[in-house]
Amino acid sequence: MRIGKLSSRMRLGALAAVLALAVSGCGLGGETGAAVTYADAKSSGKIKVGFANEAPWAFLDEKGELTGYAPTVARAVLKKLGIDEVEGVVTDFDGLIDGVRAQNYAFVAAGMFINPKRCESSAFAVPDYQVGSAFLVPKGNPQNIKRFEDIPKANVRVATLGGAVENGYAEKSGVPGNLVEPMAKQDDILRAVSNGDVYGAAILDVTAAWLVKNNPNSNLEVTESFQYSSRPDVGTFNFRIGDDEFRADFNRELRALHASGEWLRLVEPFGLTAANEPAPALTTEQYCKA
Structure with missing residues (x-):
């Protein structure tokens, strides 16, 4: 794939996401649009997620459909929670947390690292992957x-x-x-x-x-992969502070995906391997500490 084609695909995909958002209404749940709260999503079976259009983590394919590691894992988890339809809202990476706080979407599915600064304004799920x-x-x-x-x-x-x-x-x-x-x-x-x-x-x-x-x-x-610090960087999904029920339910099913081996099957097409599964001893609380 040539660089020009990638850039064009990204621009077309982003436009598709914007058009989808416009068609679906104001984004506050209800009959016409996907939900931005867990309660509405459980009722309607539809939910909005924020992503940054960064392959292979979360991006729009040639057809303008949301794909990548994070949406794929999120769909598997959400299906267990009775939510079958996922609508993506494309956002610059550094605006993702502000977007979920503003209820532009229900949670972030972008493969974001857990760190103390982000934990001040966002509630992270359990670690889902590790990378260098x-x-x-x-x-x-x-x-x-x-x-x-x-x-x-x-x-x-x-x-x-x-x-x-x-x-x-x-x-x-x-x-x-x-x-x-x-x-x-x-x-x-x-x-x-x-x-x-x-x-x-x-x-x-x-x-x-x-x-x-x-x-x-x-x-x-x-270049050869390296770790900046003594422990690997870990990433996962993140939610609004206070969405405790949603995060607890999501964590339960996310852990089950890892335990069953299904997680690895889902992420392999996006370049992640068994080496990217975080050790069970690594916790969100550890990474949220300064």
């Missing part, structure tokens, strides 16, 4: 960027996803702000690296591998 970081770089990696500390040494600029944890990792690693360029969308990052507007991109290892696999003409490669 990596750099998307030109083939051969001529500047030998393998860790954040290498960026200022080489004096090169790297892209990040706005609101993603890599921005904080870069800052804590001593990377000057002028060498980090947050971008709103994944296709913007891919285009910028491929065109040489930035040297590389600091993103999740699974994301980087997906981009290279699905854009074979990009002349890019992925």
